[in-house]
Amino acid sequence: MKRIYIITACLLSLLAACKKDDSTSGTPKPAVKVSGLQTSYNVYTHQDFLTVQPVVENENEYNYYWTLFNSAHTANQGLVIPDTLALTKDLHYEVMKDPGSYILVFNVKDKKTGVTTQFKSTTIISTLNMNGWYLLKDNAGKTDLDFIYNTGRIDNWISFYNNNKSLDGNAVKMLFVPGMKKTPTAADPYNTLMVLSENDAAVYRIDNGTMVMDFNNMFFTKPAVRKPQGAFQPTALNTVFFMNNGRTYFMSKGTLFANMPTDANGINYTNISPVSTTVAAELLWNRNTKSIFTITGANYSELKFNTGGGRLMNLNAELEWAAGYPNNRGVALLLFRNPKDTGYIFKVDGRFGPLAGYPPDSVVIARDTIVPEHSLMHAGKICGNYDVDIIYYSVGNNIYMMDLATQTPALQFTLPAGEEVTAFQHIKYPVPASGVVNTQNWIVIATYKDGRYKIYKHAPGSTFTIQAKAQPDFEGEGRVTSVMYMEQGNGTRSF
Incomplete structure (x- = not known):
């Protein structure tokens, strides 16, 4: 400075x-x-x-x-x-x-x-873009963002800054990606938003809103099939990952996305679920092997189990929801559904040591079975809580809370008739860490009805319950699928 x-x-x-x-005149010109x-x-x-x-x-x-x-x-x-x-x-x-x-x-x-x-x-x-709420939405087959700040809003933020061009297709994901660079050695990194639709993907600078790369130019070798499914930012901020058509791609910031191996150590990695979460490493689900694995750097690592029958390997189920709580808590919750609609909830130690098998068989902290009749197995959207082992979820327009210790669903409230829950998130800013004071702590629910969205911000009580609100905090056109809070150009993770 x-x-x-x-x-x-x-x-x-x-x-x-x-x-x-x-002038050639010797007479000075009047000022x-x-x-x-x-x-x-x-x-x-x-x-x-x-x-x-x-x-x-x-x-x-x-x-x-x-x-x-x-x-x-x-x-x-x-x-x-x-x-x-x-x-x-x-x-x-x-x-x-x-x-x-x-x-x-x-x-x-x-x-x-x-x-x-x-x-x-x-x-x-x-710029107004550094502080406020970003809402990922789709409307009439286009994906865009609404940005809401203290004194106003910018609807269709992507279109606003990029010559009226939104992304084609319905919304898939929004990801805060800090420290992007034009080259690996560039000294002027900038923070970005990566936005995925079902047909496209792009990276936008937060400060000026302009697109810096899209699906056509973000890969060393562009995939033959265009099917964006997800993206994730590890806690190691020098890399970022992209998922397309069941495969993962790795970027060292300042370069482009590179293909990760389709096979490693005799295991095929071409059918990866878009459901994933971040702790010390990224936890992903291999649909071919029915197993959880991690990505560290540009390498795949299988979880190591010496006893217990490989409880996150060869599991006859599909991963339906995952929430990682990095830093202070260092755990993740994973919800699976087997072919008979029975659920399994795993609480996983998300620190580097247990994920790598040290000490042996320490990665699974707890495993619980959820009967098919439980309302959780009929949930539309599910939300975790960074601070405690509580799950919130929607069934129709009913909002429930469940403590993992008892598995007893508690009805919190009922939304207005006809409102469909389209996003359910715990938002804390900054991302919790030792010595960090949170300025935002909300359970956020997005609903959709008759072409319009509503966003409700609920402050969890002392027992982590949430109460109904008479009016939404934000409203707008389209269907919101994800919400992010940003302060000083730094965005939140979702839990």
Whole structure:
């Protein structure tokens, strides 16, 4: 930051000295008299117009133009080339530049002598995108985001920033991906949102909303079948993973997605479930082997069991829901359904040691059976709770809570008639960690009815129960499938 201030000061000094004088007269030209300029301006990109109407004495004697310099110039990287904003005395510029610190220059050129006098103002361009709620939705076969901040909202955020272009197909997933880079050694990482629809996928910068890559250019070798199914950000932030048509792809940030092996150690990995979750490593379900495995770095690892019959291997069931609680808790909950609709809930130790088999057979903390008649086995959407072994779920428009210790469902409330639950999440910000104070703690429910969504934010009580709300917190057009809270450009994980 200190370096930017020094560079800015240097630029201002240079500009202050920059007077072009082609006059051969020995008589000094009277100074240009200008009023109505501010020393600084603060505007929002993609929201505001930068409007300046200076008053110039004898204004017909001059020509005018406005330029904008980026003050974040790196030394020894060539000349600072400004953008020309207008060729008129009055400026009415729609702000579309990236957020940052700039120098606005009003250039006044004497028609007779050619002398140009410059008047400088610092200009801070900010973005609204860094703080608020992002709602992943689909509407009429298109996927987009609604963004809601303290004083307003941007509906169809993707379309708004990208020439009215949303993603084709219904929504699949939204993922916060920090620290993306243009090259592996780039010194200017930026935070992004990865958005998947059933037919497409793209990565968008959070600060300016622009797309930086899509399905056509995010792979070293583009998959022959376009079927995005999921994406996940490990706790090791230098990598990110993508799932397409039952296969996984690995990216080291600053590069592209690379194919992971289809076979390793005699095991086939071409039919992977999109249901997964993150703890110390990513937990995934191999539909071919009916087993849980992990990905660490760019490598597959099978869970190790010496006793207990390989309780997460060769399981005659399908993974229906998974919730990982990294950092402080270090556990995951996995819900399976067998062919007879009996459920199995596993509580898994999500730390590196147990996942790698150290100590032996320590990965499964508990396993419980859920009878087919239990309301959980008829749930539409399921939600975990980061802090305790509690599951929330919907059956129709009824909302239940279940403590894993008792498995007794407790009806919390009934939503208005006709409202279908489309998303159910526990959102905590920041992601819980030692010494971190959470500023947000909500059980969030999204519903859909008659082409519109409603978002209800429920504060869990001291016993983790949630209460009905008379009115939704947000409403809009379309069907919301995921909710994310963002603060200072950092997004939440969902539990």
